[in-house]
Amino acid sequence: MPAIHRRPRWAVAEHAATPEDVFANRRTILKGLGLGMGAIAGVLPRMARAQGGDDAAGRTAALYPAERNTAYTIERDVTPEDVSSAYNNFYEFGSHKQIARAAQALPTHPWDIEIDGLVEKPMTIAFEDLAKRMPLEERLYRHRCVEAWSMTVPWTGFPLSALLALASPLSSARYVRFETFNDPSVAGGQKQVWYPWPYVEGVTMEEAANDLAFMVTGVYGKPLAKQFGAPLRLALPWKYGFKSIKSIRRISFTEERPVSFWEEIAASEYGFWANVNPQVPHPRWSQAEERVLHTGETVPTQLFNGYGEEVAALYAGLENEQLYR
Numbered sequence: 001m002p003a004i005h006r007r008p009r010w011a012v013a014e015h016a017a018t019p020e021d022v023f024a025n026r027r028t029i030l031k032g033l034g035l036g037m038g039a040i041a042g043v044l045p046r047m048a049r050a051q052g053g054d055d056a057a058g059r060t061a062a063l064y065p066a067e068r069n070t071a072y073t074i075e076r077d078v079t080p081e082d083v084s085s086a087y088n089n090f091y092e093f094g095s096h097k098q099i100a101r102a103a104q105a106l107p108t109h110p111w112d113i114e115i116d117g118l119v120e121k122p123m124t125i126a127f128e129d130l131a132k133r134m135p136l137e138e139r140l141y142r143h144r145c146v147e148a149w150s151m152t153v154p155w156t157g158f159p160l161s162a163l164l165a166l167a168s169p170l171s172s173a174r175y176v177r178f179e180t181f182n183d184p185s186v187a188g189g190q191k192q193v194w195y196p197w198p199y200v201e202g203v204t205m206e207e208a209a210n211d212l213a214f215m216v217t218g219v220y221g222k223p224l225a226k227q228f229g230a231p232l233r234l235a236l237p238w239k240y241g242f243k244s245i246k247s248i249r250r251i252s253f254t255e256e257r258p259v260s261f262w263e264e265i266a267a268s269e270y271g272f273w274a275n276v277n278p279q280v281p282h283p284r285w286s287q288a289e290e291r292v293l294h295t296g297e298t299v300p301t302q303l304f305n306g307y308g309e310e311v312a313a314l315y316a317g318l319e320n321e322q323l324y325r
């Protein structure tokens with residue numbers, strides 16, 4: 001009997017996704033975000049120059065655009081690049097959202113990634129070598145911030161499971177720990193010594209092997225811009241955005257559960273699991289609704305950010321409030 005492919009509830013036809021350059025009232029949207037066109041104009045040319053220079057973007061530009069995987073298509077319009085690239089959480093460069101200009105100071109070549117811990121093949125690999133040996137594809141994902149705003153982004157990258165296959169973790173590995181860079185000379189936010197730098201995140205091996213877990217190397221059909229976490233970041237669309245660590249330098253396989261950056265700062269507000277659940281409020285605000293970044297519309301939040309069919313089984317028998325902190 002031939003296999004029957006059932007599209008998940010969140011998937012719709014690809015034509016429902018609006019291209020990044022097709023959107024209305026662009027100036028009004030940016031004004032509502034507190035962003036003038038002059039501010040955007042000052043950032044995007046610098047991004048373009050970086051792609052032609054001696055940086056990760058310039059060295060991997062030939063890999064883009066990658067073919068879109070139509071199994072990952074959603075019902076919301078794509079957030080315009082002008083908006084999403086100028087509204088970013090990246091505490092290494094500041095605690096506000098307009099860090100795009102400052103993030104351009106991050107050098108992304110050379111950029112070596114260390115893979116270590118409980119693996120058969122510990123290694124240090126240059127980012128461009130990793131990107132060239134992996135099966136790159138584009139996926140449309142929702143992104144839900146713990147601060148109750150959301151966007152929809154066309155990420156390019158490869159499944160985290162492909163990296164697991166490369167590293168060959170031992171059977172004793174239970175978690176994957178991710179660590180970003182630590183360079184206060186270029187990232188002014190890292191001069192704030194009350195934060196536990198470098199940024200660390202972690203997932204279980206089962207979460208890492210889930211098909212939705214995605215290592216991101218590009219966005220909007222181009223190499224990943226620095227404010228998005230170049231050259232390599234994580235995308236876990238069923239979790240709050242702070243779990244999707246940026247600018248990854250080290251990936252370690254461990255038996256002990258990692259303590260993540262925000263968990264170390266305030267575990268009662270930003271726990272290890274951080275699965276999206278509209279029924280479990282943040283201690284200081286509701287998670288029942290979210291503001292769509294480029295429209296300002298308020299919409300209901302979905303359990304697991306709408307990806308429950310793909311990930312709910314990961315947490316069978318563990319369903320309690322802690323899973324959403």
